[in-house]
Amino acid sequence: MKEAGYSIKDLEVLSGIKAHTIRIWEKRYNLLIPKRTDTNIRYYSDADLRKMLNVSMLVRNGFKISKVARMGENQLSENILSLTAQKASESDYIDRLILHMVNFDNKGFYNLASEIIGDKGLEDAVSKIFFDFFVRVGIFWQVGSIFPAQEHYVSGIFRQKLIAEIDKLGIDNTRNSTILFFLPEGELHEMSLLFYSYLARKMGYNVIYLGQFVPFQDLSKIQEHVKIDFVFTAFINSVLKEDLENYLEQLKGLFTDQKIFITGWQLQLHQPGLPRNVKIVKDYHEFKKFFR
Incomplete structure:
Protein backbone atom coordinates (compact mmCIF):
# COMPACT_ATOMS: atom_id res chain seq x y z
CA MET A 1 0.00 0.00 0.00
CA LYS A 2 1.17 3.55 -0.63
CA GLU A 3 2.15 5.63 2.39
CA ALA A 4 -1.05 7.66 2.52
CA GLY A 5 -3.30 4.72 1.68
CA TYR A 6 -5.62 4.47 -1.31
CA SER A 7 -7.53 7.41 -2.73
CA ILE A 8 -11.11 7.02 -3.92
CA LYS A 9 -9.74 7.18 -7.47
CA ASP A 10 -7.54 4.18 -6.65
CA LEU A 11 -10.60 2.28 -5.46
CA GLU A 12 -12.42 3.21 -8.66
CA VAL A 13 -9.57 1.98 -10.86
CA LEU A 14 -8.96 -1.23 -8.93
CA SER A 15 -12.60 -2.24 -8.30
CA GLY A 16 -14.25 -0.93 -11.46
CA ILE A 17 -16.86 0.93 -9.36
CA LYS A 18 -17.14 4.64 -10.16
CA ALA A 19 -15.97 7.04 -7.46
CA HIS A 20 -19.37 8.75 -7.54
CA THR A 21 -21.08 5.40 -6.87
CA ILE A 22 -18.68 4.61 -4.02
CA ARG A 23 -19.52 7.94 -2.36
CA ILE A 24 -23.25 7.25 -2.70
CA TRP A 25 -22.80 3.81 -1.13
CA GLU A 26 -20.83 5.35 1.73
CA LYS A 27 -23.57 7.86 2.48
CA ARG A 28 -26.54 5.57 1.92
CA TYR A 29 -25.24 2.30 3.35
CA ASN A 30 -22.20 3.30 5.41
CA LEU A 31 -20.30 0.83 3.24
CA LEU A 32 -16.84 2.30 3.93
CA ILE A 33 -15.58 4.78 6.50
CA PRO A 34 -12.48 6.46 5.04
CA LYS A 35 -9.77 7.76 7.30
CA ARG A 36 -8.20 11.19 6.99
CA THR A 37 -4.62 12.38 6.92
CA ASP A 38 -3.31 15.22 9.10
CA THR A 39 -4.15 17.54 6.23
CA ASN A 40 -7.75 16.22 6.13
CA ILE A 41 -7.36 14.20 2.90
CA ARG A 42 -9.56 11.09 2.74
CA TYR A 43 -7.85 7.74 2.24
CA TYR A 44 -8.70 4.05 2.40
CA SER A 45 -6.91 1.10 3.97
CA ASP A 46 -5.98 -2.32 2.60
CA ALA A 47 -9.07 -3.70 4.36
CA ASP A 48 -11.25 -1.10 2.60
CA LEU A 49 -9.79 -2.08 -0.76
CA ARG A 50 -10.37 -5.79 -0.11
CA LYS A 51 -13.97 -5.07 0.88
CA MET A 52 -14.53 -2.95 -2.23
CA LEU A 53 -13.15 -5.67 -4.50
CA ASN A 54 -15.43 -8.24 -2.86
CA VAL A 55 -18.46 -5.94 -3.05
CA SER A 56 -17.73 -5.26 -6.70
CA MET A 57 -17.63 -8.98 -7.50
CA LEU A 58 -20.89 -9.70 -5.69
CA VAL A 59 -22.77 -6.77 -7.23
CA ARG A 60 -21.56 -7.71 -10.70
CA ASN A 61 -22.89 -11.22 -10.11
CA GLY A 62 -26.41 -10.06 -9.30
CA PHE A 63 -26.34 -9.28 -5.56
CA LYS A 64 -28.16 -6.09 -4.55
CA ILE A 65 -25.91 -3.48 -2.98
CA SER A 66 -28.46 -2.92 -0.19
CA LYS A 67 -28.04 -6.57 0.80
CA VAL A 68 -24.26 -6.65 0.32
CA ALA A 69 -23.79 -3.54 2.46
CA ARG A 70 -25.40 -5.32 5.44
CA MET A 71 -23.07 -8.32 5.21
CA GLY A 72 -20.37 -8.76 7.81
CA GLU A 73 -16.85 -9.75 6.83
CA ASN A 74 -17.53 -13.46 7.30
CA GLN A 75 -20.70 -13.38 5.24
CA LEU A 76 -18.94 -11.47 2.48
CA SER A 77 -16.21 -14.09 2.42
CA GLU A 78 -18.71 -16.95 2.38
CA ASN A 79 -20.54 -15.49 -0.60
CA ILE A 80 -17.30 -14.85 -2.47
CA LEU A 81 -16.19 -18.44 -1.84
CA SER A 82 -19.57 -19.67 -3.02
CA LEU A 83 -19.22 -17.65 -6.22
CA THR A 84 -15.69 -18.84 -6.91
CA ALA A 85 -16.75 -22.45 -6.40
CA GLN A 86 -19.11 -22.01 -9.34
CA LYS A 87 -18.00 -21.51 -12.93
CA ALA A 88 -16.10 -18.24 -12.61
CA SER A 89 -16.29 -15.61 -15.34
CA GLU A 90 -13.14 -14.17 -16.86
CA SER A 91 -13.83 -10.86 -15.12
CA ASP A 92 -14.21 -12.64 -11.77
CA TYR A 93 -10.87 -14.36 -12.26
CA ILE A 94 -9.21 -11.01 -12.96
CA ASP A 95 -10.76 -9.45 -9.84
CA ARG A 96 -9.52 -12.32 -7.70
CA LEU A 97 -6.02 -12.05 -9.19
CA ILE A 98 -6.00 -8.34 -8.36
CA LEU A 99 -7.10 -9.05 -4.81
CA HIS A 100 -4.26 -11.54 -4.30
CA MET A 101 -1.80 -9.13 -5.93
CA VAL A 102 -2.51 -6.14 -3.69
CA ASN A 103 -2.25 -8.40 -0.64
CA PHE A 104 0.97 -10.11 -1.82
CA ASP A 105 -0.91 -13.35 -1.22
CA ASN A 106 1.65 -15.69 -2.75
CA LYS A 107 -0.22 -18.95 -2.14
CA GLY A 108 -3.57 -17.54 -3.22
CA PHE A 109 -2.18 -15.99 -6.40
CA TYR A 110 -0.16 -19.07 -7.36
CA ASN A 111 -3.06 -21.45 -6.75
CA LEU A 112 -5.52 -19.26 -8.63
CA ALA A 113 -3.17 -18.98 -11.63
CA SER A 114 -2.90 -22.79 -11.59
CA GLU A 115 -6.70 -23.11 -11.35
CA ILE A 116 -7.22 -20.80 -14.33
CA ILE A 117 -4.72 -22.72 -16.47
CA GLY A 118 -6.33 -26.00 -15.43
CA ASP A 119 -9.82 -24.70 -16.20
CA LYS A 120 -9.11 -22.85 -19.45
CA GLY A 121 -5.94 -24.43 -20.80
CA LEU A 122 -2.84 -22.26 -21.22
CA GLU A 123 -3.81 -20.61 -24.51
CA ASP A 124 -7.24 -19.40 -23.35
CA ALA A 125 -5.91 -18.59 -19.87
CA VAL A 126 -3.27 -16.27 -21.31
CA SER A 127 -5.27 -14.76 -24.18
CA LYS A 128 -8.58 -14.28 -22.33
CA ILE A 129 -7.49 -13.62 -18.74
CA PHE A 130 -3.78 -13.07 -18.08
CA PHE A 131 -3.25 -10.59 -20.93
CA ASP A 132 -6.31 -8.58 -19.84
CA PHE A 133 -5.08 -8.75 -16.25
CA PHE A 134 -1.75 -7.22 -17.25
CA VAL A 135 -3.49 -4.51 -19.27
CA ARG A 136 -5.34 -3.52 -16.08
CA VAL A 137 -2.15 -3.78 -14.03
CA GLY A 138 -0.48 -1.41 -16.51
CA ILE A 139 -3.30 1.10 -16.04
CA PHE A 140 -3.08 0.77 -12.25
CA TRP A 141 0.66 1.40 -12.40
CA GLN A 142 0.25 4.49 -14.62
CA VAL A 143 -2.24 6.13 -12.27
CA GLY A 144 -0.24 5.15 -9.18
CA SER A 145 -2.77 2.69 -7.75
CA ILE A 146 -0.09 0.00 -7.43
CA PHE A 147 3.66 0.25 -7.09
CA PRO A 148 6.26 -1.49 -9.29
CA ALA A 149 7.02 -4.23 -6.75
CA GLN A 150 3.46 -5.53 -7.09
CA GLU A 151 3.76 -5.74 -10.87
CA HIS A 152 7.15 -7.48 -10.64
CA TYR A 153 5.75 -9.88 -8.05
CA VAL A 154 2.90 -11.14 -10.22
CA SER A 155 5.00 -11.08 -13.39
CA GLY A 156 7.45 -13.43 -11.69
CA ILE A 157 4.71 -15.94 -10.88
CA PHE A 158 3.30 -15.87 -14.41
CA ARG A 159 6.79 -16.26 -15.81
CA GLN A 160 7.28 -19.41 -13.71
CA LYS A 161 3.96 -20.78 -14.96
CA LEU A 162 4.75 -20.15 -18.62
CA ILE A 163 8.23 -21.63 -18.38
CA ALA A 164 6.79 -24.73 -16.67
CA GLU A 165 4.28 -25.18 -19.49
CA ILE A 166 7.00 -24.67 -22.12
CA ASP A 167 9.16 -27.27 -20.40
CA LYS A 168 6.32 -29.81 -20.57
CA LEU A 169 6.35 -29.59 -24.37
Whole structure:
Protein backbone atom coordinates (compact mmCIF):
# COMPACT_ATOMS: atom_id res chain seq x y z
CA MET A 1 0.00 0.00 0.00
CA LYS A 2 1.17 3.55 -0.63
CA GLU A 3 2.15 5.63 2.39
CA ALA A 4 -1.05 7.66 2.52
CA GLY A 5 -3.30 4.72 1.68
CA TYR A 6 -5.62 4.47 -1.31
CA SER A 7 -7.53 7.41 -2.73
CA ILE A 8 -11.11 7.02 -3.92
CA LYS A 9 -9.74 7.18 -7.47
CA ASP A 10 -7.54 4.18 -6.65
CA LEU A 11 -10.60 2.28 -5.46
CA GLU A 12 -12.42 3.21 -8.66
CA VAL A 13 -9.57 1.98 -10.86
CA LEU A 14 -8.96 -1.23 -8.93
CA SER A 15 -12.60 -2.24 -8.30
CA GLY A 16 -14.25 -0.93 -11.46
CA ILE A 17 -16.86 0.93 -9.36
CA LYS A 18 -17.14 4.64 -10.16
CA ALA A 19 -15.97 7.04 -7.46
CA HIS A 20 -19.37 8.75 -7.54
CA THR A 21 -21.08 5.40 -6.87
CA ILE A 22 -18.68 4.61 -4.02
CA ARG A 23 -19.52 7.94 -2.36
CA ILE A 24 -23.25 7.25 -2.70
CA TRP A 25 -22.80 3.81 -1.13
CA GLU A 26 -20.83 5.35 1.73
CA LYS A 27 -23.57 7.86 2.48
CA ARG A 28 -26.54 5.57 1.92
CA TYR A 29 -25.24 2.30 3.35
CA ASN A 30 -22.20 3.30 5.41
CA LEU A 31 -20.30 0.83 3.24
CA LEU A 32 -16.84 2.30 3.93
CA ILE A 33 -15.58 4.78 6.50
CA PRO A 34 -12.48 6.46 5.04
CA LYS A 35 -9.77 7.76 7.30
CA ARG A 36 -8.20 11.19 6.99
CA THR A 37 -4.62 12.38 6.92
CA ASP A 38 -3.31 15.22 9.10
CA THR A 39 -4.15 17.54 6.23
CA ASN A 40 -7.75 16.22 6.13
CA ILE A 41 -7.36 14.20 2.90
CA ARG A 42 -9.56 11.09 2.74
CA TYR A 43 -7.85 7.74 2.24
CA TYR A 44 -8.70 4.05 2.40
CA SER A 45 -6.91 1.10 3.97
CA ASP A 46 -5.98 -2.32 2.60
CA ALA A 47 -9.07 -3.70 4.36
CA ASP A 48 -11.25 -1.10 2.60
CA LEU A 49 -9.79 -2.08 -0.76
CA ARG A 50 -10.37 -5.79 -0.11
CA LYS A 51 -13.97 -5.07 0.88
CA MET A 52 -14.53 -2.95 -2.23
CA LEU A 53 -13.15 -5.67 -4.50
CA ASN A 54 -15.43 -8.24 -2.86
CA VAL A 55 -18.46 -5.94 -3.05
CA SER A 56 -17.73 -5.26 -6.70
CA MET A 57 -17.63 -8.98 -7.50
CA LEU A 58 -20.89 -9.70 -5.69
CA VAL A 59 -22.77 -6.77 -7.23
CA ARG A 60 -21.56 -7.71 -10.70
CA ASN A 61 -22.89 -11.22 -10.11
CA GLY A 62 -26.41 -10.06 -9.30
CA PHE A 63 -26.34 -9.28 -5.56
CA LYS A 64 -28.16 -6.09 -4.55
CA ILE A 65 -25.91 -3.48 -2.98
CA SER A 66 -28.46 -2.92 -0.19
CA LYS A 67 -28.04 -6.57 0.80
CA VAL A 68 -24.26 -6.65 0.32
CA ALA A 69 -23.79 -3.54 2.46
CA ARG A 70 -25.40 -5.32 5.44
CA MET A 71 -23.07 -8.32 5.21
CA GLY A 72 -20.37 -8.76 7.81
CA GLU A 73 -16.85 -9.75 6.83
CA ASN A 74 -17.53 -13.46 7.30
CA GLN A 75 -20.70 -13.38 5.24
CA LEU A 76 -18.94 -11.47 2.48
CA SER A 77 -16.21 -14.09 2.42
CA GLU A 78 -18.71 -16.95 2.38
CA ASN A 79 -20.54 -15.49 -0.60
CA ILE A 80 -17.30 -14.85 -2.47
CA LEU A 81 -16.19 -18.44 -1.84
CA SER A 82 -19.57 -19.67 -3.02
CA LEU A 83 -19.22 -17.65 -6.22
CA THR A 84 -15.69 -18.84 -6.91
CA ALA A 85 -16.75 -22.45 -6.40
CA GLN A 86 -19.11 -22.01 -9.34
CA LYS A 87 -18.00 -21.51 -12.93
CA ALA A 88 -16.10 -18.24 -12.61
CA SER A 89 -16.29 -15.61 -15.34
CA GLU A 90 -13.14 -14.17 -16.86
CA SER A 91 -13.83 -10.86 -15.12
CA ASP A 92 -14.21 -12.64 -11.77
CA TYR A 93 -10.87 -14.36 -12.26
CA ILE A 94 -9.21 -11.01 -12.96
CA ASP A 95 -10.76 -9.45 -9.84
CA ARG A 96 -9.52 -12.32 -7.70
CA LEU A 97 -6.02 -12.05 -9.19
CA ILE A 98 -6.00 -8.34 -8.36
CA LEU A 99 -7.10 -9.05 -4.81
CA HIS A 100 -4.26 -11.54 -4.30
CA MET A 101 -1.80 -9.13 -5.93
CA VAL A 102 -2.51 -6.14 -3.69
CA ASN A 103 -2.25 -8.40 -0.64
CA PHE A 104 0.97 -10.11 -1.82
CA ASP A 105 -0.91 -13.35 -1.22
CA ASN A 106 1.65 -15.69 -2.75
CA LYS A 107 -0.22 -18.95 -2.14
CA GLY A 108 -3.57 -17.54 -3.22
CA PHE A 109 -2.18 -15.99 -6.40
CA TYR A 110 -0.16 -19.07 -7.36
CA ASN A 111 -3.06 -21.45 -6.75
CA LEU A 112 -5.52 -19.26 -8.63
CA ALA A 113 -3.17 -18.98 -11.63
CA SER A 114 -2.90 -22.79 -11.59
CA GLU A 115 -6.70 -23.11 -11.35
CA ILE A 116 -7.22 -20.80 -14.33
CA ILE A 117 -4.72 -22.72 -16.47
CA GLY A 118 -6.33 -26.00 -15.43
CA ASP A 119 -9.82 -24.70 -16.20
CA LYS A 120 -9.11 -22.85 -19.45
CA GLY A 121 -5.94 -24.43 -20.80
CA LEU A 122 -2.84 -22.26 -21.22
CA GLU A 123 -3.81 -20.61 -24.51
CA ASP A 124 -7.24 -19.40 -23.35
CA ALA A 125 -5.91 -18.59 -19.87
CA VAL A 126 -3.27 -16.27 -21.31
CA SER A 127 -5.27 -14.76 -24.18
CA LYS A 128 -8.58 -14.28 -22.33
CA ILE A 129 -7.49 -13.62 -18.74
CA PHE A 130 -3.78 -13.07 -18.08
CA PHE A 131 -3.25 -10.59 -20.93
CA ASP A 132 -6.31 -8.58 -19.84
CA PHE A 133 -5.08 -8.75 -16.25
CA PHE A 134 -1.75 -7.22 -17.25
CA VAL A 135 -3.49 -4.51 -19.27
CA ARG A 136 -5.34 -3.52 -16.08
CA VAL A 137 -2.15 -3.78 -14.03
CA GLY A 138 -0.48 -1.41 -16.51
CA ILE A 139 -3.30 1.10 -16.04
CA PHE A 140 -3.08 0.77 -12.25
CA TRP A 141 0.66 1.40 -12.40
CA GLN A 142 0.25 4.49 -14.62
CA VAL A 143 -2.24 6.13 -12.27
CA GLY A 144 -0.24 5.15 -9.18
CA SER A 145 -2.77 2.69 -7.75
CA ILE A 146 -0.09 0.00 -7.43
CA PHE A 147 3.66 0.25 -7.09
CA PRO A 148 6.26 -1.49 -9.29
CA ALA A 149 7.02 -4.23 -6.75
CA GLN A 150 3.46 -5.53 -7.09
CA GLU A 151 3.76 -5.74 -10.87
CA HIS A 152 7.15 -7.48 -10.64
CA TYR A 153 5.75 -9.88 -8.05
CA VAL A 154 2.90 -11.14 -10.22
CA SER A 155 5.00 -11.08 -13.39
CA GLY A 156 7.45 -13.43 -11.69
CA ILE A 157 4.71 -15.94 -10.88
CA PHE A 158 3.30 -15.87 -14.41
CA ARG A 159 6.79 -16.26 -15.81
CA GLN A 160 7.28 -19.41 -13.71
CA LYS A 161 3.96 -20.78 -14.96
CA LEU A 162 4.75 -20.15 -18.62
CA ILE A 163 8.23 -21.63 -18.38
CA ALA A 164 6.79 -24.73 -16.67
CA GLU A 165 4.28 -25.18 -19.49
CA ILE A 166 7.00 -24.67 -22.12
CA ASP A 167 9.16 -27.27 -20.40
CA LYS A 168 6.32 -29.81 -20.57
CA LEU A 169 6.35 -29.59 -24.37
CA GLY A 170 9.91 -30.85 -24.74
CA ILE A 171 11.57 -30.29 -28.14
CA ASP A 172 9.82 -31.42 -31.30
CA ASN A 173 11.24 -29.46 -34.28
CA THR A 174 8.96 -31.25 -36.75
CA ARG A 175 8.73 -28.04 -38.78
CA ASN A 176 12.49 -27.96 -39.38
CA SER A 177 12.38 -24.16 -39.10
CA THR A 178 13.87 -21.90 -36.43
CA ILE A 179 12.27 -18.84 -34.84
CA LEU A 180 14.45 -16.40 -32.89
CA PHE A 181 12.66 -14.75 -29.94
CA PHE A 182 14.21 -11.77 -28.17
CA LEU A 183 13.51 -8.38 -26.59
CA PRO A 184 15.55 -5.28 -27.52
CA GLU A 185 17.78 -3.47 -25.04
CA GLY A 186 15.65 -1.60 -22.48
CA GLU A 187 12.70 -3.95 -22.93
CA LEU A 188 11.91 -6.11 -19.88
CA HIS A 189 8.27 -7.16 -20.32
CA GLU A 190 8.57 -10.70 -21.64
CA MET A 191 5.14 -12.21 -20.90
CA SER A 192 3.94 -11.98 -24.51
CA LEU A 193 7.31 -13.16 -25.82
CA LEU A 194 7.25 -16.24 -23.59
CA PHE A 195 3.67 -17.02 -24.61
CA TYR A 196 4.39 -16.75 -28.33
CA SER A 197 7.51 -18.88 -27.91
CA TYR A 198 5.29 -21.47 -26.20
CA LEU A 199 2.93 -21.46 -29.20
CA ALA A 200 5.85 -21.81 -31.61
CA ARG A 201 7.31 -24.73 -29.65
CA LYS A 202 3.87 -26.37 -29.51
CA MET A 203 3.53 -26.02 -33.28
CA GLY A 204 6.80 -27.87 -33.82
CA TYR A 205 9.23 -25.02 -34.49
CA ASN A 206 12.78 -24.91 -33.23
CA VAL A 207 12.86 -21.99 -30.77
CA ILE A 208 15.92 -19.91 -29.94
CA TYR A 209 14.85 -17.82 -26.93
CA LEU A 210 17.21 -15.01 -25.91
CA GLY A 211 14.83 -13.26 -23.50
CA GLN A 212 15.09 -9.69 -22.22
CA PHE A 213 17.42 -6.79 -22.94
CA VAL A 214 19.39 -8.30 -25.88
CA PRO A 215 22.16 -6.06 -27.29
CA PHE A 216 21.92 -5.61 -31.05
CA GLN A 217 25.47 -6.89 -31.59
CA ASP A 218 24.44 -10.22 -30.04
CA LEU A 219 21.85 -10.63 -32.79
CA SER A 220 24.66 -10.31 -35.35
CA LYS A 221 26.61 -13.05 -33.60
CA ILE A 222 23.58 -15.34 -33.59
CA GLN A 223 23.34 -14.91 -37.35
CA GLU A 224 26.89 -16.25 -37.68
CA HIS A 225 26.15 -19.46 -35.78
CA VAL A 226 22.49 -20.39 -36.36
CA LYS A 227 20.30 -20.51 -39.44
CA ILE A 228 17.32 -18.32 -38.51
CA ASP A 229 14.10 -18.57 -40.51
CA PHE A 230 11.90 -16.13 -38.58
CA VAL A 231 12.46 -13.38 -36.01
CA PHE A 232 10.00 -12.34 -33.31
CA THR A 233 10.25 -9.41 -30.89
CA ALA A 234 8.01 -7.10 -28.85
CA PHE A 235 7.85 -3.41 -27.96
CA ILE A 236 6.05 -2.71 -24.68
CA ASN A 237 8.16 -0.08 -22.91
CA SER A 238 7.88 3.56 -23.93
CA VAL A 239 9.91 4.39 -27.04
CA LEU A 240 9.97 7.33 -29.46
CA LYS A 241 8.41 6.65 -32.84
CA GLU A 242 11.62 7.69 -34.60
CA ASP A 243 13.73 5.34 -32.46
CA LEU A 244 11.28 2.49 -33.06
CA GLU A 245 11.36 2.98 -36.83
CA ASN A 246 15.16 3.22 -36.82
CA TYR A 247 15.40 -0.03 -34.86
CA LEU A 248 13.09 -1.80 -37.30
CA GLU A 249 15.28 -0.60 -40.18
CA GLN A 250 18.32 -2.01 -38.40
CA LEU A 251 16.57 -5.34 -37.97
CA LYS A 252 15.66 -5.39 -41.64
CA GLY A 253 19.31 -4.74 -42.51
CA LEU A 254 20.49 -7.59 -40.29
CA PHE A 255 17.80 -10.14 -41.16
CA THR A 256 17.47 -9.48 -44.87
CA ASP A 257 16.22 -12.94 -45.82
CA GLN A 258 13.95 -13.58 -42.82
CA LYS A 259 10.41 -12.54 -42.02
CA ILE A 260 10.35 -10.37 -38.88
CA PHE A 261 7.27 -10.44 -36.65
CA ILE A 262 6.65 -7.78 -34.01
CA THR A 263 4.03 -7.17 -31.34
CA GLY A 264 3.36 -4.81 -28.42
CA TRP A 265 1.56 -1.70 -27.24
CA GLN A 266 4.08 0.74 -28.79
CA LEU A 267 3.11 -0.41 -32.27
CA GLN A 268 -0.54 0.42 -31.65
CA LEU A 269 0.48 3.75 -30.14
CA HIS A 270 2.88 4.92 -32.88
CA GLN A 271 1.72 2.97 -35.95
CA PRO A 272 5.27 3.08 -37.34
CA GLY A 273 6.23 2.71 -40.96
CA LEU A 274 7.23 -0.91 -41.53
CA PRO A 275 10.09 -2.27 -43.65
CA ARG A 276 9.00 -4.72 -46.35
CA ASN A 277 9.87 -7.87 -44.35
CA VAL A 278 8.30 -6.77 -41.03
CA LYS A 279 4.79 -7.84 -39.99
CA ILE A 280 2.78 -6.82 -36.90
CA VAL A 281 1.14 -9.63 -34.91
CA LYS A 282 -2.01 -8.27 -33.22
CA ASP A 283 -2.92 -11.34 -31.18
CA TYR A 284 -2.25 -15.04 -30.79
CA HIS A 285 -4.85 -15.97 -33.41
CA GLU A 286 -2.84 -14.04 -36.00
CA PHE A 287 0.36 -15.67 -34.76
CA LYS A 288 -1.09 -19.15 -35.24
CA LYS A 289 -2.40 -18.17 -38.68
CA PHE A 290 1.03 -16.93 -39.78
CA PHE A 291 2.87 -20.02 -38.54
CA ARG A 292 0.37 -22.84 -39.06
